[in-house]
Amino acid sequence: MQAVAEQPPPVAVNEPAPPPAAGRELGGKYLTFLLDDEEHGLEILKVREIIGIMDITRVPQTPDFVRGVINLRGKVIPVIDLRLKFGLQPAEYNDQTCIIVVDVGLLMGIIVDTVQEVHDIPASNIEPPPQLGAHVDTSFILGMGKVKDDVKILLDIDKVLTGEELVQVQAAVSG
Amino acid sequence: MQTDKHVASLIDALTRAAATVKSDDLPELAKMHGWCEALMAATGSSAATPAAPLFEAAKGLLTILAALILGEAGDEKAALAQVAYGVAALAELGAATETPEAGECPAEDDGDVATALNRVFDEEPAAGLAKPATAGEDGDDTGGRPAVAAEGRVPAAGSPDPRPVPAAAAYQSEPLRIGPNELEFVRGFIPEANEHMEAIEAALLEVERAPDDTEQINALFRPFHTIKGAAGFLSLHDINSLTHEVETVLDQARKGKRQVTPALIDLVFDVVDILKVQVSAIAAWLADPKGDVVPQPPVAEMIEHLRRIVAGAAEPESRNQATAGAPPKLGETLVERGVCPQAVVDFALERQKSDAGNRKTGEILVDLGAATTRQVGQALRTQSVPAAASAPPARAASVADLSVRIDTAKLDALVDMVGELVIAQTQVRSNPIVATDAKLTKDVAQAAKIVRDVQEVAMAMRMVPIGPTFQKMARLVRDVSHKAGKSVELIMSGEETELDKNVIQQISDPLVHMLRNAVDHGVEAPEARRVAGKSETGHVHLSASHQAGNIVIEIRDDGRGMDRKALIAKGIERGLVQPGEELTDQQAYQLIFAPGFSLAAQVTDISGRGVGMDVVRRNIEQLRGRIEIASEPGKGSRFTIRLPLTLAIIDGMIVRVGTERFIFQTITVGQALRPRREHITTVQQKGQLLDVRGRLLPLIQLGPLFGLGERIDPCEAMVVIAQHDGGQVGIVVDELIGQQQVVIKSLGERFEGLRGVSGAAILGDGKVGLILETSGLVAAHNKHLTVQRSNEETSRVVAAARPSTVNRPGVTEARAGLAAPALVAT
Secondary structure (H helix, E strand, C coil), X not given: CCHHHHCCCCCCCCCCCCCCCXXXXXXXXXXEEEEXXXXXXXXXXXXXXXXXXXXXXXXXXXXXXXXXXXXXXXXXXXEEEHHHHCCCCCCCCCXXXXXXXXXXXXXXXXXXXXXXXXXXXXXXXXXCCCCCCCCCCCCCEEEEEEECCEEEEEECHHHHHHCCCCCCCXXXXXX | CHHHHXXXXXXXXXXXXXXXXXXXXXXXXXHHXXXXXXXXXXXXXXXXXXXHHHHHHHHXXXXXXXXXXXXXXXXXXXXXXXXXXXXHHHHHHHHHHHCCCHHHCCHHHHHHHHHHHHHHHHCCCCCCECCCCCCCCCHHHCCCCHHHHHHHHHHHHCCCCXXXXXXXXXXXXXXXXXXCCCHHHHHHHHXXXXXXXXXXXXXXXXXXXXXXXXXXXXXXXXXXXXXXHHHXXXXXXXXXXXXXXXXXXXXXXXXXXXXXXXXXXXXXXXXXXXXXXXXXXXXXXXXXXXXXXXXXXXXXXXXXXXXXXXXXXCCCCCCCCCCCCCHHHHHHHHHHCCCCCHHHHHHHHHHHHHCXXXXXXXXXXXXXXXXXXXXXXXXXXXXXXXXXXXXXXXXXXXXXXXCCCCCHHHHHHHHHHHXXXXXXXXXXXXXXXXXXXXXXXXXXXXXXXXXXXXXXXXXXXXXXXXXXXXXXXHHHHHHHHHHCCCCEEEEEECCCCEEEHHHHHHHHHHHHHXXXXXHHHHCCCHHHHHHCCCCCCEEEEEEEEXXXXXXXXXXXXXXXXXXXXXXXXXXXXXXXXXXXXXCCHHHHHHHHXXXXXXXXXXXXXXXXXXXXXXXXXXXXXXXXCEEEEEEECCCEEEEEEEEECCCCXXXXXXXXXXXXXXXXXXXXXXXXXXXXXXXXXXXXXXXEEEEECCEEEEEEEHHHHHCCCCCCCHHHCEEEEXXXXXXXXXXXXXXXXXXXEEEEECCCHHHCCCCCEEEEEECCCCCEEEEECXXXXXXXXXXXXXXHHHHHHHHHHHCCCCCXXXXXXXXXXXXXXXXXXXXHCC
């Protein structure tokens, strides 16, 4: 189904980003991964495991970034395509594609292009998220982490995954 | 003194009134209430300490009186007896305070009276006042039983204070009869009591070690109290009285009024022994009920002994003072019983010496793991108990030991894991390599058989009979019919039918609502029944049975039945039914499940708010069951609930739609067929209909509905006929894959709002399949059609020139994926 193109990008809430890192120690270990050639990172403490792409069962009535559910050794967990979640172009899955299983209160899988490595990024090397104007939502960015000459987008994965309902109930029809 | 005179006159008035007052004499009770208040005012303000017990006593009395006045006293007779006792105690106290030499009156005794009266109040729940707060069981089941217990205890057995009953009254043991309704509860009481007795023994050893530790005495107190409560509730008179008396003794110890001596500990051990014999006698009778009187070993002697001790007329005496607490004896006993070898005992004794001798041998042995607390306790008891009393019937003990109580979380985990095992087993068996080797095939088949057995046992562990739930309903029907001024007899059958524990928990609420409805709306008032030529007493049948792997619960009444026309009229009024729409009987009856739907002209306190049946359907759907209604005007209605045996595993029918596989619950599937072209009717705006033996069923296309693909031509594929709310629909699928038992997995909170999908299951190949839920599918389908229709109307308005596109797949899909509020604002 290609009708999804008509949909507004799923993340369209544009409230001014509150300082996300207030009172939070940002330094630490981050797992970095690639998404549309852009390097991202997420706190290693949130990561449960990394698995290769596998068969995903689609779930109806969900936004397209929800790819469906997988069987993680007997547990059924939802899987989200981070590309689609961020409104990027969908990509074909290949043997580089990974599912990172994260614990955000419950287990969820996120699909990324490829997993890179774990970096220890001290707080001094992390800068607050940039203000990119009203039309770019930066609320789920913890900060920008500098490793040598590279800059990695550090994600607040809890905000990314729990901010929105997964089930799109069709608009209520009275009667 | 002015105050004293005032107090004395108030007590006098109370005493006179208490002698004659009746439980329904409200003015008199109110007067007594007033006097009590005045008494509290008089004694509370006086700073003199001797008056403090009076204040406390009056307060206790006031509460009982208030309960009587408000009609909250479950058993008025017992409550009145408590009032009489309270007033007598007040009079005693009053006399004590009036004595010029009040100081001479032993303070300890004053406290006792207040304590005793407070205890009267403490025990009031167990004695039938207000809410029965007995351990373990629901208040619903008391049914008037407490009367026996309370009467037995309050005036005679329940007077721990020596003065109101000066000489300890001789204890009369009553023949114990256990009614058929109580069997289950008593059976449950046995392991519970045994558990508490073990706790008592353990606590006793602790108390022995640290006699001054009130926390330990409290720990001893609690299990006795629980046994007492449960025994009172179950009318186990002897056990109740015995525990009550020993509790009184312990209470004195707890309050520091009695020293904890080895002799006292021996005494409590003796009591536990007698309790054990009592409990095992009941257990033996339960295992083999002969005669209607349960044989009970004598307790009167011990009860009287305890009463004398409480009254200060006797002291606990160790029958073998010389040996009590003498460690070698314990060691000998243990060796003799083969609990532990002599060498271990020697070692323990040695250690005891090096520990400066302040620990007991038994304790050290327990610490060493050489003996259990229970063994030590038993050995200790043989030291002080005559052999005859300490030998409980062995057979009975083994009966009680037959059950183990397990945390349900552990059971759930076991069932989950067995589910995984079944899947793993299925995967192994479907491996093609297996078929190539005869030995392997045989072994795998054998393993499969064992796994199946394990699964069955695991499931059976969760099963409990529905009987106790039914018993609660009996009480409910009685209450509701009295309230409604009707005479209704509830006839139950199949109480022994076993259901999953989780199912039982969730079925209780729906049953309450349905029975309430049956009594309130179904059964007519007596006059109306007479006019209709029926017996004045209405009948409600409640039955449970197993049918074809399902549990069937049926509620049937012989009342007025349901009025189809009235239901439809109300449905039209509420906008649930379109005027002129043809409804089947089932569809009409199912209207009662709509939220807020009620035919009652008036909301009564029993029913009529239209909330109940909505809850019924929701609960039953959560249990993956369904409910059918049959009714005949003037003859009555029948509600049939079909439930799966368990919540953890379902029999599933696996189907393929496009690339996805879905699971139907086999219970909801009527049949599957490949339709012929002439049986399909395409109705504009309503999609396709399938003619199945003259009935037109709507066809649901999962592809477009779920946004998974094109619609399927039903004549090239299969149609699964599924049940929903008493109606049927056809669901078009590409292929039937097969039937399989699947373990149900929740999709989790993130997918809570999903319609038409009730959960997921892991299929034989390890992939996840979604379980379809028909009612939700139909709702989603209807909404889908509406969206489609309004889209179409919009497009007609916007682009009138465009040809109608009812079933153009692209459009359908786009709309399905779209939450297009603007388009469907109606």
